[in-house]
Amino acid sequence: MEKAEGIGCVLVKVAIIADDLTGANDTGVQFSRKGLSTTVLLDLKIQISSKQDVVVFDTDSRSLSKQEAVERVDRVCDYIKQQEVLPEIIYKKIDSTLRGNIGGEWDAIYRAFQPDFIVIAPSYPKMARIMKNGSMFVNGSLLHETATSKDPKNPSTNSSLPELLRGQSEKPFALLTTELLRGDRERLTERIKQLYEAGIPYLLFDAETDEDLANIAGLFRGGDYHVIWSGSAGLANALTTQVSAMESNKAHPSTDSDLVMVVVGSVNAASRRQLDYLLQQENVIGIELNSLLALTEEGRMTEYERVSYLALQAVLDKQHVVLYSSAGPATILSARRQGREHGMDANQVSNTISDALGKAAARIIKQCGVSNLVLTGGDTAKQVCLHLGAGEFELITEIEAGVPVGRLSVHKGINVITKAGGFGGDEVLQRALETFTGGGRQSNR
Numbered sequence: 001m002e003k004a005e006g007i008g009c010v011l012v013k014v015a016i017i018a019d020d021l022t023g024a025n026d027t028g029v030q031f032s033r034k035g036l037s038t039t040v041l042l043d044l045k046i047q048i049s050s051k052q053d054v055v056v057f058d059t060d061s062r063s064l065s066k067q068e069a070v071e072r073v074d075r076v077c078d079y080i081k082q083q084e085v086l087p088e089i090i091y092k093k094i095d096s097t098l099r100g101n102i103g104g105e106w107d108a109i110y111r112a113f114q115p116d117f118i119v120i121a122p123s124y125p126k127m128a129r130i131m132k133n134g135s136m137f138v139n140g141s142l143l144h145e146t147a148t149s150k151d152p153k154n155p156s157t158n159s160s161l162p163e164l165l166r167g168q169s170e171k172p173f174a175l176l177t178t179e180l181l182r183g184d185r186e187r188l189t190e191r192i193k194q195l196y197e198a199g200i201p202y203l204l205f206d207a208e209t210d211e212d213l214a215n216i217a218g219l220f221r222g223g224d225y226h227v228i229w230s231g232s233a234g235l236a237n238a239l240t241t242q243v244s245a246m247e248s249n250k251a252h253p254s255t256d257s258d259l260v261m262v263v264v265g266s267v268n269a270a271s272r273r274q275l276d277y278l279l280q281q282e283n284v285i286g287i288e289l290n291s292l293l294a295l296t297e298e299g300r301m302t303e304y305e306r307v308s309y310l311a312l313q314a315v316l317d318k319q320h321v322v323l324y325s326s327a328g329p330a331t332i333l334s335a336r337r338q339g340r341e342h343g344m345d346a347n348q349v350s351n352t353i354s355d356a357l358g359k360a361a362a363r364i365i366k367q368c369g370v371s372n373l374v375l376t377g378g379d380t381a382k383q384v385c386l387h388l389g390a391g392e393f394e395l396i397t398e399i400e401a402g403v404p405v406g407r408l409s410v411h412k413g414i415n416v417i418t419k420a421g422g423f424g425g426d427e428v429l430q431r432a433l434e435t436f437t438g439g440g441r442q443s444n445r
Contacts, residue, residue: 014054018093020378028056029404032395040393062100069101077112096232099154103168116225123207124234126401153350173202213238264324265380266421285314294356358383372436
């Protein structure tokens with residue numbers, strides 16, 4: 001492998017490897033709100049602009065083939081190993097709904113660092129996502145019975161992490177249940193010792209509460225084992241106590257304008273309910289990008305002109321702009337059919353629409369001087385940032401669990417709130433908008 005370019009030998013306390021941007025942000029912000037300077041690298045080839053305590057690498061690999069995903073993770077591991085001293089914590093962020101190339105990416109990290117264990121706990125209790133007996137539940141329902149099973153790009157079709165891992169990884173694993181976790185501590189530590197002696201590298205932990213996650217984090221605090229961690233923002237939050245920092249006093253970013261643009265590309269049912277709620281509010285103009293037209297070059301050009309004109313009129317009328325892709329069930333089916341006619345599979349159709357939405361949003365942002373953004377959906381958020389030419393995302397705090405706020409390193413700086421598609425209640429986009437207009441409050445819990 002060629003010598004890694006980019007971050008060089010910058011010393012960091014925590015290195016996080018995430019497979020999409022919203023996940024990178026909602027995990028990294030757990031550390032930034034505790035006072036640790038945290039940046040998300042949007043491009044793996046760029047140089048970090050300043051010394052950071054925490055660096056989050058967005059490999060953008062969730063929907064890639066296993067081989068492509070592993071290659072990107074290999075590059076990041078190479079970056080990290082170039083440091084004079086390894087970070088105190090290396091964290092592999094995974095989706096709490098188990099999407100992506102999780103097994104292959106764990107194997108890549110294991111090969112790079114040869115830890116005693118990769119400690120895996122995907123639960124995120126604050127978002128009602130928990131693992132029981134190896135199965136993921138969302139709001140009390142098995143994962144494969146929820147809206148994520150209908151995701152047109154990355155559907156969650158299996159609720160069992162052990163079953164998924166058997167099909168994705170070459171390594172043996174053990175499941176440790178909440179009964180064992182909450183029981184006799186000596187019995188648990190003896191079980192972990194047995195697994196170490198048996199050469200079992202992957203430990204899958206059930207967790208139903210934040211206290212469970214804190215107990216998992218505390219199990220390995222003594223340094224008896226070389227551990228790499230993996231989970232969602234929930235376990236990351238539990239690990240923040242293991243890194244020295246001062247409580248964050250960072251304020252919501254200042255801005256010369258309270259104009260806000262919201263971009264919704266997620267087709268998750270929760271995001272669409274949030275969009276519907278937002279569009280009912282005053283001082284908000286909704287602009288729908290036609291997803292079918294976005295699949296052809298001529299159609300995209302027509303849509304860019306149309307939505308840009310409508311956005312400019314809205315800004316002149318002092319309205320907040322909400323740009324979103326058309327995403328009803330009939331539209332999704334038609335887009336897939338039209339994509340097949342142009343030789344595109346479902347992933348390529350989704351990527352083309354996300355790219356068009358991101359390009360349209362960036363055009364509006366530059367044309368109208370927007371300095372406050374709310375982005376929902378990892379693909380959408382990444383495309384907007386790329387089309388703006390941003391290389392880094394400085395994380396500051398979160399307005400509520402799973403909804404971070406930060407600042408893009410582009411132009412004079414753009415304030416951004418990101419949100420994974422399935423996170424939050426119906427009012428979350430409205431609260432995000434109000435964070436910039438003065439009607440909302442942040443969380444420094």
